[in-house]
Amino acid sequence: MTALHNVVDALDALPTTAFLVLDQGQVVLDHGATTAPTYLASARKSVLSVLYGPAVASGTIRLGATLGELGIDDIGGLLPQERRATVRDLLTSSSGVYHPPATVAGPERDGPARGSQPPGALFHYNNWDFNALGTIFQRCTGRSVFDAFAEDLAAPLGFDDFEPGLQRLLGRPEVSEHLAHHFFLSARDLGRLGAMMLQGGRWDGRPVVPASWVAESTSVQVDRGVGVQLDYGYLWWLPRLLGRGSFLAIGNFGQYLLCVPPGLVIVHLRAVPDDVVLARSQGAQPPAPIDSVSPQQFMKVARMVQAALRP
Template sequence: MATENATTCAHQKTKMMEYKNMVKRGLALCGLLSLLSCGGHKPQFVGKPLLKHDSVQQTGYDTTKLSALSQFIKDSSRTTGMVVLYDGKVLFEYGDVSQVSYLASCRKSILSMLYGKHITNGTIDLNETIGNLGIEEDDGLLPIEKQATVDHIITARSGVFHLPANGGYDTRNVKTRGSVKPGSYFLYNNWDFNVGGAILEQYTGQSVYKELQEQLAIPLGFEDWNLKNQKKKWNKRKSRYAAYHIYVSPRDLAKMGQLMLNKGKWNDEQLIPKSWVDQSTSMVTPVDTVNARNGWTHNDMPQLSYGYMWWLLESFKDNADYEGAFSATGWGGQFLTVIPKRKLVIAHMTKMDKLSLWGFHYKGVSDLTYWKIVDRLMQSQTTK
């Protein structure tokens, strides 16, 4: 009888644990659905459409190959919107380019853009320590962690191995807190990036989203922007600093890429200092370190280094035309790639609302698939 009661009790505990896990999964799904459901508000203002090439043939691209590219995207990916600009005008479009969606980690590269003018005019001091700025956590930051500078924060080299408010960071290479000197160790940790957003807000006195609107959305003539679509993700049990998630459309994302290709200039106005465009897209963390952190080899493609919240293409299929190229990359298929030698900007997105209820795994577009798309695009140009 005692054995029977013990078995029943154990069975009840197992059922209760299963129920609790089911509730947790349900709450997590609701939270994720809430996070990904932003983007429903209509455009806040009338923007300015991108110009289109009158003739694709005159650009040196093969229309047959571009058609084949569209078919490849349809057959091989879950791309929902893609815009390619060549020499400042639309060369190629796929899907709904006006659909507003979650940018994932591409937000970090946009934050880098927003830092530019404030660094140049002296509002932001890259050498200031986070300790002096009052950056702190409820469980406390160590004295050595408080020595990290703003520069270390926005190059992912702070040495602060604190949990961020959101996931999607490199958990494999986290070290013991206080074990490294700030600036000496690269770790793709969302704590750094979230604090980077908080630092911008502290220095400027307004939100990341207001900065984005004033610095980029209005002067670039975004067509699908609305401040109400923007939403931070908080988890104060983990960290005081929220993730500043950004929601834009492919065609508005493409405009930001064109601004970077233009070295920060738009319609004769220098929106981002050229010096910052050059500095932010210059290597800080080399390929070998990036490969080591990710378990990649020199046979993997492309070979990437890291700058100020931009991924830099050091080599790709031994094609010299990729020299100087850089990219923003986000979970599930969000990309913004600039290839200066080809005068190309590629904005690629997937609508982040298609979830598999069994395991909650989103089937977006992998990095490998995206770079196959880019490679086919490059091969579509027959004359330069």
């Protein structure tokens, strides 16, 4: 803990709710309300990627299946070109489908015009893709995303704070039939998820997620070119500064899960009032602004952790 005192000082200057560091599966820093379930915002997308692993490995979901083959449509109808987008295109946020999403996070407001980009041609962070992936998971597996999470991840990983009743679908059904699957998890449970991923999908010696999926989903699927710090896998951000093999979940306001091989897991959560959560899901202005922790601020603290543990 002595080596991490500068980290705690840095956190005290931020609106941090919970901060947890695991090194080779052992807790080395537990700061704040690490047992309280918290809104993950867009970090939910990386959690969904983990759930896809067993379904893809079993052939229940095919990465090459198109929206047309899967019967995925939306209000007003998808364009013929949009129906050719594959599951893989959605997992890489490159579908070319610019139908309005049920939830709005910002980028969609300035998105490309419908039909302007063919599937797979352009990375454009798009909540329609992520929300439709939840629908695809449920239709292909016959299980709800939240039930699958409880049975396939929370149970085998021994989550302590998981509350099924907190998990919820959010969004505007009058805009899109594909709502957002929002997770509310604690820092210590999210830390176990990260530790499992760094162990090649195994927990207590038993496979939870196929190692092949862990490797593929956290490898560069979208090289975003010169001048950016984050490439993209399957719903995971891949920070260049930390070297290949590291992967990161990012959620608005300050929700982060960073995994750095061989065994460093860093979780940062910033609690979000429920009225703000609901306003965001409806595309409305939040009732009051709240302080956030930016990716730059988080990465600065993460590098402090690395320097303390790997001097």
